[in-house]
Amino acid sequence: MSLTAELGAFLANIRYNSLPPAVLPIVRTGFTDAVGVMLVGTHEKVTGIVRQALAVPTTRPEARACLSNLRLAAADAALLGGTAAHAIDYDDQSLTGHPSAVLVPAILAEGERLDANGQALVTAYAAGYECWAELVRRDSGYHRKGWHPTGVFGVIGAAAACAVLNRLSAERASTALAIAASHAGGMATSFGSTTKPYHAGRAAHDGVVSVRLAAAGMTAGPDAFENPQGFLTAFSPGTPDRESPARLGREWYMPRQGLCIKLYPTCYFMHRSFEAAVKLLAGRGIGPDDIAEVNVTMGRGEADVLFNHRPSTADEARFSEEFAMAAAVILGRMGVAELSDTVVRRADMRDFYPKVHINMIEERDPREPAMAPYTRVCIRLMNGTVLDSLEVTGIHGHAWDPVTAAEHWTKFQECTARTHTTAAARTLFDMLQQIETLPSARALPTAASVFAGGG
Numbered sequence: 032m033s034l035t036a037e038l039g040a041f042l043a044n045i046r047y048n049s050l051p052p053a054v055l056p057i058v059r060t061g062f063t064d065a066v067g068v069m070l071v072g073t074h075e076k077v078t079g080i081v082r083q084a085l086a087v088p089t090t091r092p093e094a095r096a097c098l099s100n101l102r103l104a105a106a107d108a109a110l111l112g113g114t115a116a117h118a119i120d121y122d123d124q125s126l127t128g129h130p131s132a133v134l135v136p137a138i139l140a141e142g143e144r145l146d147a148n149g150q151a152l153v154t155a156y157a158a159g160y161e162c163w164a165e166l167v168r169r170d171s172g173y174h175r176k177g178w179h180p181t182g183v184f185g186v187i188g189a190a191a192a193c194a195v196l197n198r199l200s201a202e203r204a205s206t207a208l209a210i211a212a213s214h215a216g217g218m219a220t221s222f223g224s225t226t227k228p229y230h231a232g233r234a235a236h237d238g239v240v241s242v243r244l245a246a247a248g249m250t251a252g253p254d255a256f257e258n259p260q261g262f263l264t265a266f267s268p269g270t271p272d273r274e275s276p277a278r279l280g281r282e283w284y285m286p287r288q289g290l291c292i293k294l295y296p297t298c299y300f301m302h303r304s305f306e307a308a309v310k311l312l313a314g315r316g317i318g319p320d321d322i323a324e325v326n327v328t329m330g331r332g333e334a335d336v337l338f339n340h341r342p343s344t345a346d347e348a349r350f351s352e353e354f355a356m357a358a359a360v361i362l363g364r365m366g367v368a369e370l371s372d373t374v375v376r377r378a379d380m381r382d383f384y385p386k387v388h389i390n391m392i393e394e395r396d397p398r399e400p401a402m403a404p405y406t407r408v409c410i411r412l413m414n415g416t417v418l419d420s421l422e423v424t425g426i427h428g429h430a431w432d433p434v435t436a437a438e439h440w441t442k443f444q445e446c447t448a449r450t451h452t453t454a455a456a457r458t459l460f461d462m463l464q465q466i467e468t469l470p471s472a473r474a475l476p477t478a479a480s481v482f483a484g485g486g
Contacts, residue, residue, distance in 0.1 A: 032276075033253065033254050033257055034254075034256045034257040034273070034276075034277055035205050035208065035209060035252075035253060035254050035255050035256045035257065036201070036205055036253070037276065037277040037279065038162055038165070038191070038204070038205060038208055038256070038277065038279065039194075039201040039202060039203075039204040039205025039206075039208065040201045040204075040205075041158070041161070041162070041277065041279040041280055042158055042162070042191055042194045042195055042199065042201070042204040042208075043199065043200055043201035043204055044201075044280070045154060045157070045158050045195060045280070046154065047150040047151070047153060047154045047467075049280075050153070050154065050157055050283075051283050051286055053283075053285070053286035054153075054157050054283065054285050054286060055153065055467060057285050057286070057289050057290055058153045058156045058157060058285075058466065058467075059463065059464050059465070059466055059467075060123075060290055060292065060433075060439070061123060061130065061131040061134070061135060061156060061160075061290055062131070062135055062152070062156070062463045062466045063439060063443065063460060063463040063464055063466075064122065064123045064131055064290070064292055064439070064442075064443075065116050065122060065123070065131035065132055065134075065135035065136070066098070066135065066459070066463055066475075067442060067443040067446035067447060067460075068115075068116050068117075068118075068119070068121040068122045068132070068446055069097055069098075069112055069115045069116040069132075069135070069136065070097065070098070070115075070446055070447050070450045070451070070478065070481065071118075071119065071121065071367065071445070071446035071447070071448075071449070071450075072114070072115030072116055072117070072118030072119055072121075072228070073097050073099070073115050073450065073481050073482065074449060075115065075118035075119060075228075076225060077114055077118050077225035077228050077229060078111065078114055078115045078118055078228075080225065081110065081111055081114045081229060081232060082096075082101075082111055082482070085107065085110060086101075086103055086107045086108075086110060086111045087103075087107070088101075088102075088103065089103055089104045089107070091104060092104070093105040093108070093140070093143065093144040094108040094109075094139070094140040094141070094143035094144055095108060095143060095477060096108040096111040096112060096482070097111060097112050097115055097136075097478075097481050097482070098139075098475055098476070098477055098478050098481065099477065099478055099479075099481035099482045099483075100477060100479055100481075100482070100483075101481075101482050105140040105141050105143070105144045105239055106140070106236045106237075106239040106240050106243070107236065108136070108139075108140035108143075109136045109137040109139075109140040109141070109189070109232070109235035109236050109238070109239050110232045110233065110235060110236035111136075111232065112135070112136025112137075112139065112140065112232070112235065113132055113133055113136040113137070113185075113228075113231040113232035113233070113234060113235030113236065114228050114229055114231060114232030115136075115228075115232075116131070116132035116133075116135065116136055116228075116231060117129060117132040117181070117227065117228035117230070117231035117232070118228045119296040119345075119349070119367065119370065120227075120228075120293075120296055120297055120298060120349045121293055121295075121296035121367075121446070122231075122293065123290045123291060123292050123293065124290070124291040124293065124299045125160075125288055125289065125290050125291055125430070126160070126163050126164055126167045126180070126184065126284075126288065127167055127171070127173060127174070127180040127184075127400070127401050128163075128179075128180035128181035128183075128184060128185060129181045129185070129231060130159070130160055130163060130185070130188060130290070131290065132181070132185075132231045133159075133181060133185035133186075133188060133189050133231050133234045133235045133238070134155075134156050134159045134160065134185075134188055134189060134192050134235075135156070136232075136235045137159075137189040137192055137193055137235040137236075137238050137239055138152050138155045138156055138159075138192050138193070138196065138472075139152075139472055139475075140235075140239060141192075141193045141196050141197070141239055141242075142155070142196060142471075142472030143471075143472045143473050145196055145197065146471050146472070146473060147196050147471065147472055148469060148470055148471055148472075149465075149466050149467040149468050149469030149470070150467050151195075151196060152196075152466060152467075152469065152472060153466060153467045154195055155192040155193070155195045155196045156192060157285065158191050158192055158194075158195040159188035159189060159191045159192030159195075160188065160284070160285050161191075161279055161280075161283065161284055161285065162187055162188055162191035162208070162279070163184045163185070163187060163188035163191075164284035164285070164288065165277055165278065165279055165284070166184055166187060166256065166262075166263070167180070167184060168272075168284075169263055169267075169271045169272040169273070169275075170263070170267040170268065170269050170270070170271040170272065171268075171269075171395075171400045171401075172268045172269065172332065172400075173266065173267075173268060174219055174332055174335065174336055174401065175268050175332060175335070176266075176267075176268035177218055177219050177220065178216075178217065178218070178219060178266060178268075179217035179218060179219050179221065179222070179227065179230050180217075181217065181230055181231050181234065182215065182216055182217020182230035182231070182233065182234050183215045183216065183217060183266050184215070185230075185231060185234030185235070185238075186211045186212075186214045186215050186233075186234040186235075186237045186238050186241070187208055187211050187212065187215065187238075187262075188234075188238070189211070189234055189235050189237070189238020189239065190207045190208050190210070190211035190237075190238040190239075190241040190242055191204075191207075191208060191238075192238065193207075193238055193239050193241075193242040194207045194208070194242050194245070197242055197246060199242065199245065199246060203245045203246060204245070205253065206245040206249065206250065206251050207241045207242045207244075207245035207246075208241070208255065208256075209251030209252050209253070209255035209256075210241040210244050210245055210249060210251045211237060211238055211241035212251075212255045212256065212261070212262040213251070213255075214233075214234075214237035214238075214240075214241065215234075215262065215266065216230075217230035217233075217234075219336065222298070222336060222338070222350045223338075223339050223342075223344075223346050223347040223349065223350040223351075224346055225346060227346075256273075257273040257274070258273075259273070261273075288430060289430030289431075289433070290430060291426070291428055291429045291430055292428045292433065292434045292439065292442070293428060294427065294428045294434070294438075294442065295365040295366065296349070296365075296366065296367055296370050297348070297349040297350075297354075297355065297365060297370065298336060298337060298349055298350050299426075300329065300333035300334075300336055300337055300352075300401075300402065301337065301351075301352060301354075301355040301365075302426050302428075303329075303402075303406040303423055303425075303426045304327050304329065304352065304355055304356070304359075304406045304408050304423075305355045305356075305358065305359050305365055306423070306426065306427070307406060307407075307408040307420040307423045308325070308355075308356055308359035308360065308408050308410070308420070309359045309363060310420070311408060311410060311418045311419075311420050312359065312360065312363075312410070312418070315418075317360070317410075317412070318360070318361075319357075319360050319361050319379060319382070319383050319386075320413075321412055321413055321414075322360060322383075322386060322410055322411070322412060322413070323386070323411045323412060323413050324386050324387075324388060324410075324411050325356045325360075325386055325387045325388070325408065325409070325410050325411075326388050326389075326390060326408070326409045326411070327352055327356065327387065327388070327389050327390065327406065327407070327408050327409075328389075328390045328391075328392060328405075328406065328407040328408075328409075329352075329389065329390075329391065329392070329402075329403055329406045330391065330392060330393075330394065330395065330396075330402055330403030331391040331392065331393055331403075332395075332401060332402070332403075333401070333402055333403065334352070334389050334391045336350060337350050337351060337352040337389075338350065339351040339353075339354075340352075340353055340384065341353070341381075341384055342354050342375050342384075343372075343375065343376060344372050344375060345370045345371050345372050345374075345375055347375070348370060348375045349370065351384075352387060352389055353383075353384040353385075353387040354375065354380070354384070356383070356386075356387045356408075357380045357383040357384060357387070358380075360383060361379055361380060361383060362374070366445065367445060367446075396424075398431065399429075404422075404424060405422035405423055405424045406420075406422075406423050407419070407420055407421060407422050407423065408420040408423075436464070440457075440460055443456060443460050444456055447459070449480075450478045450480050450481050451478060451480075455476070455478075458476065459475065459476060462474075462475060462476075463475075
């Protein structure tokens with residue numbers, strides 16, 4: 032059986048009762064995190080642009096956009112939700128991308144249209160994640176070739192999830208994925224701009240559309256993934272594995288790779304160094320004028336993504352190691368409030384950026400191939416003293432050092448501060464933490480304040 036056909040067969044046969052027990056807590060976390068960051072992202076400029084330009088009202092409303100009173104066609108609700116969920120880069124990380132920011136908006140939108148229950152939503156998420164993982168494992172280093180993996184693989188994951196929700200046959204599911212493969216794309220050069228979150232929204236939208244087209248009878252290449260002129264060859268930075276059989280349903284990737292929950296609304300590659308610098312400086316009373324230079328050692332792939340060395344906007348700062356170090360030294364925090372144009376352009380922040388230097392290493396962490404095995408921060412003071420973090424290998428919030436439920440609730444509160452009262456946010460949080468018990472996707476409460484101002 033070809034890889035494309037194997038993917039379709041997996042989607043046609045996956046059932047909630049066949050999921051490994053370890054999958055459910057991860058899916059709950061994915062839904063919870065994605066909804067929180069989607070809600071905070073509704074206030075962002077890019078979400079307003081997409082809403083005004085593309086997410087137009089329809090005579091056939093199918094789903095709520097971002098759990099608001101705005102009802103759209105499911106594909107447009109997924110577009111707006113995916114864009115909002117990735118708008119401030121606070122969404123979870125795994126599979127060299129951001130799975131929940133694409134999967135959850137697509138699943139909620141199509142799930143509302145179909146009146147799907149919680150078990151169906153969970154099964155769809157697991158299916159999308161596993162198909163994404165099956166393709167990613169066949170090569171690595173997509174950022175090096177200039178791709179944004181969330182846009183490349185996310186549309187496949189969204190199509191897989193929606194194929195399960197629509198209970199497509201193996202043949203139709205394979206076709207849906209093949210159609211989705213023609214939608215795949217997204218350039219890494221857009222990192223630090225408002226186009227990057229649009230990649231996630233577009234992937235969610237096109238996943239929904241691909242399933243609709245397949246269900247209506249559209250055809251596509253039956254070997255879209257493994258063909259020498261197909262998906263894997265087109266997007267691979269090296270020599271992809273086009274021959275080995277799929278491991279879907281026999282090996283489950285999610286329990287092994289999980290999700291990394293971000294504690295800061297920036298590129299994940301900045302988190303380890305930020306935490307290391309904050310710990311180095313804790314209790315020392317050291318200010319920016321006391322520091323001569325900061326040297327950060329990280330992987331080449333990480334450094335290549337953090338290319339905004341003199342950021343002037345919050346979007347640029349999310350991909351700036353210089354901002355991370357300035358935030359550690361001057362602000363001591365790197366939360367939603369700190370990621371603003373005003374803070375990024377402060378004179379003391381701008382003056383500090385040139386003090387930061389990046390040293391790149393080639394090693395890759397087998398647990399997290401997009402990153403080096405460690406990050407190291409060395410701060411040289413004006414008096415010649417050097418503060419050295421040594422090799423830092425972990426990041427709190429990673430799948431191997433997960434956040435607690437209390438920590439996740441704190442993040443959710445921060446994300447919903449402008450859309451929900453604390454009590455309403457807690458109700459939504461608790462429902463998402465038991466997503467499998469929902470009688471319907473429509474049962475999640477509507478946030479009347481979202482988009483109420485017309486922005």
